[in-house]
Amino acid sequence: xxxxxxxxxxxxxxxxxxxxxxxxxxxxxxxxxxxxxxxxxxxxxxxxxxxxxxxxxxxxxxxxxxxxxxxxxxxxxxxxxxxxxxxxxxxxxxxxxxxxxxxxxxxxxxxxxxxxxxxxxxxxxxxxxxxxxxxxxxxxxxxxxxxxxxxxxxxxxxxxxxxxxxxxxxxxxxxxxxxxxxxxxxxxxxxxxxxxxxxxxxxxxxxxxxxxxxxxxxxxxxxxxxxxxxxxxxxxxxxxxxxxxxxxxxxxxxxxxxxxxxxxxxxxxxxxxxxxxxxxxxxxxxxxxxxxxxxxxxxxxxxxxxxxxxxxxxxxxxxxxxxxxxxxxxxxxxxxxxx
Amino acid sequence: xxxxxxxxxxxxxxxxxxxxxxxxxxxxxxxxxxxxxxxxxxxxxxxxxxxxxxxxxxxxxxxxxxxxxxxxxxxxxxxxxxxxxxxxxxxxxxxxxxxxxxxxxxxxxxxxxxxxxxxxxxxxxxxxxxxxxxxxxxxxxxxxxxxxxxxxxxxxxxxxxxxxxxxxxxxxxxxxxxxxxxxxxxxxxxxxxxxxxxxxxxxxxxxxxxxxxxxxxxxxxxxxxxxxxxxxxxxxxxxxxxxxxxxxxxxxxxxxxxxxxxxxxxxxxxxxxxxxxxxxxxxxxxxxxxxxxxxxxxxxxxxxxxxxxxxxxxxxxxxxxxxxxxxxxxxxxxxxxxxxxx
Numbered sequence: 001x002x003x004x005x006x007x008x009x010x011x012x013x014x015x016x017x018x019x020x021x022x023x024x025x026x027x028x029x030x031x032x033x034x035x036x037x038x039x040x041x042x043x044x045x046x047x048x049x050x051x052x053x054x055x056x057x058x059x060x061x062x063x064x065x066x067x068x069x070x071x072x073x074x075x076x077x078x079x080x081x082x083x084x085x086x087x088x089x090x091x092x093x094x095x096x097x098x099x100x101x102x103x104x105x106x107x108x109x110x111x112x113x114x115x116x117x118x119x120x121x122x123x124x125x126x127x128x129x130x131x132x133x134x135x136x137x138x139x140x141x142x143x144x145x146x147x148x149x150x151x152x153x154x155x156x157x158x159x160x161x162x163x164x165x166x167x168x169x170x171x172x173x174x175x176x177x178x179x180x181x182x183x184x185x186x187x188x189x190x191x192x193x194x195x196x197x198x199x200x201x202x203x204x205x206x207x208x209x210x211x212x213x214x215x216x217x218x219x220x221x222x223x224x225x226x227x228x229x230x231x232x233x234x235x236x237x238x239x240x241x242x243x244x245x246x247x248x249x250x251x252x253x254x255x256x257x258x259x260x261x262x263x264x265x266x267x268x269x270x271x272x273x274x275x276x277x278x279x280x281x282x283x284x285x286x287x288x289x290x291x292x293x294x295x296x297x298x299x300x301x302x303x304x305x306x307x308x309x310x311x312x313x314x315x316x317x318x319x320x321x322x323x324x325x326x327x328x329x330x331x332x333x334x335x336x337x338x339x
Numbered sequence: 340x341x342x343x344x345x346x347x348x349x350x351x352x353x354x355x356x357x358x359x360x361x362x363x364x365x366x367x368x369x370x371x372x373x374x375x376x377x378x379x380x381x382x383x384x385x386x387x388x389x390x391x392x393x394x395x396x397x398x399x400x401x402x403x404x405x406x407x408x409x410x411x412x413x414x415x416x417x418x419x420x421x422x423x424x425x426x427x428x429x430x431x432x433x434x435x436x437x438x439x440x441x442x443x444x445x446x447x448x449x450x451x452x453x454x455x456x457x458x459x460x461x462x463x464x465x466x467x468x469x470x471x472x473x474x475x476x477x478x479x480x481x482x483x484x485x486x487x488x489x490x491x492x493x494x495x496x497x498x499x500x501x502x503x504x505x506x507x508x509x510x511x512x513x514x515x516x517x518x519x520x521x522x523x524x525x526x527x528x529x530x531x532x533x534x535x536x537x538x539x540x541x542x543x544x545x546x547x548x549x550x551x552x553x554x555x556x557x558x559x560x561x562x563x564x565x566x567x568x569x570x571x572x573x574x575x576x577x578x579x580x581x582x583x584x585x586x587x588x589x590x591x592x593x594x595x596x597x598x599x600x601x602x603x604x605x606x607x608x609x610x611x612x613x614x615x616x617x618x619x620x621x622x623x624x625x626x627x628x629x630x631x632x633x634x635x636x637x638x639x640x641x642x643x644x645x646x647x648x649x650x651x652x653x654x655x656x657x658x659x660x661x662x663x664x665x666x667x668x669x670x671x672x673x674x675x676x677x678x679x680x681x
Binding site (some may be wrong): 042092157158159188189191193195196215217220221240244245255256258260261265270271277278292325 | 366405516545546547572600611613615616618630631635
């Protein structure tokens with residue numbers, strides 16, 4: 001397998017009236033063809049902004065991509081002109097957004113909205129594109145698809161609207177699909193339907209996928225690799241098994257400990273991470289998690305405050321392991337039971 | 340066949356516990372009207388359509404279900420924020436559904452609510468101090484301003500807020516801190532019963548545990564009873580003693596939380612539980628998912644027969660002809676409403 005996407009040292013800032021927001025502070029990651037990457041983080045961790053940046057969708061002003069490269073099939077997306085980018089967006093890289101109500105245009109029929117990219121990118125005429133649109137709707141499980149092309153978004157339920165969004169995303173057989181919290185606005189039974197659908201379509205289309213979410217449970221089932229973000233930086237990254245079962249970063253450990261599990265009775269107290277997420281208007285000099293980190297407190301590490309830990313292989317990683325993290329401490333040094 | 344309320348009654352009189360709340364055949368229908376000058380009712384949204392349960396003093400009862408199933412409406416109807424269409428709500432032995440005016444206001448001292456959205460439920464023009472002390476003023480709890488302020492400061496400390504911030508406004512706080520303000524306001528009148536309407540679903544993951552731990556500590560310390568309304572089933576298992584699963588305005592399953600989670604009887608509960616993702620790739624790989632197709636039917640025109648028959652994987656003739664059966668006790672304290680089970 002070859003590398004499809006290579007993001008290096010991405011920095012995104014927003015210059016607002018209340019000051020500069022340091023949204024993404026040096027993010028690097030790669031994506032193989034056909035791979036599913038789960039990006040996990042809380043609100044304000046920079047997970048959505050870094051993906052909007054590689055799509056060229058950062059509103060400017062106030063936003064600005066300050067540094068970094070995004071190599072996609074040999075080209076740096078950040079240096080492309082708007083009309084070159086437009087040929088890639090929707091065709092090579094497609095995106096599904098969180099809220100299917102606000103991301104569909106309420107005054108256009110869904111037929112119009114799906115056929116738009118087919119006409120633009122594939123040069124189809126009206127009847128060809130309508131036929132293809134109906135096939136796509138059928139594929140994502142919308143009954144009576146041809147007739148429903150003339151319906152408006154409000155005539156669909158939330159789950160159905162998300163299916164329409166997926167059909168739009170897949171319309172031009174993209175190589176990469178970015179799904180930004182696609183199931184967050186949906187109920188769990190509908191979420192399960194959508195996840196099942198996306199899994200099946202991903203294999204069918206042989207796409208690579210980035211699934212952005214704050215729900216660790218959702219990515220555990222679908223992602224090959226997980227990347228945990230906090231304060232605009234990557235904290236830990238590795239295969240699902242490595243990140244979930246051999247977590248090494250204090251933030252990942254804390255986050256997993258604070259989640260109750262459906263499959264165990266909840267007698268023990270949840271371990272909580274003290275404090276609140278960082279104010280992104282101050283650029284942290286050191287590790288963004290330092291103020292809330294109990295490992296730092298236990299080990300009395302001073303350099304966490306003013307030196308950024310590099311993103312490196314975890315100590316004692318297997319040969320060829322992709323398991324990397326950004327932390328000065330080794331959580332296994334007898335501290336695990338003390339904190 | 341005994342009703343769920345009666346059966347739990349019987350068991351609990353033995354252990355000297357008592358019911359703080361008894362809800363019987365509660366209905367809340369919102370009218371749909373038509374016409375501009377002469378309004379007439381053309382239908383009703385059956386948000387809550389005959390639910391019965393009780394809450395035992397000191398326990399946490401979870402009320403779960405998907406959006407639109409009527410769980411929040413149930414909570415609000417219990418507190419008489421909506422007046423019930425039919426049915427009875429007995430709180431500490433007193434009937435609330437017929438109570439009005441000052442009597443009802445007095446009852447509100449003992450039952451309070453924590454709202455879901457800590458951004459919308461706090462008045463942006465009031466300081467934390469005035470938000471938390473407003474219930475005290477309404478109920479004239481402290482004659483003297485100084486004492487009242489001292490009490491508010493104590494409350495803030497109790498919920499983990501620095502009393503130094505008493506004169507700040509809600510926008511100066513983060514989501515988790517705002518939810519703490521909401522909790523302090525609910526605690527101000529020293530209630531015995533609190534309806535927590537999705538108190539953590541608007542919060543970040545790392546903050547949710549803080550608020551849940553706080554709620555558990557306060558429950559132990561102040562002997563509170565919670566009705567915990569939520570859609571996060573993992574959190575419900577953690578915090579609740581018993582759980583009631585709602586679907587389209589009705590309770591389909593009710594029982595002790597471990598019993599229901601390990602041994603779900605209703606096909607909806609089974610599907611709901613199997614749809615919840617577990618943060619562990621190995622568990623996820625080996626799980627059998629029951630995927631139910633379709634969406635929640637419109638509560639203004641529920642299907643004939645059992646409410647769940649449009650999506651049920653095991654529905655048979657009877658489910659389309661007969662309305663849902665009453666809750667039946669399948670194991671001790673575990674009640675299910677399903678034709679397949681009876």
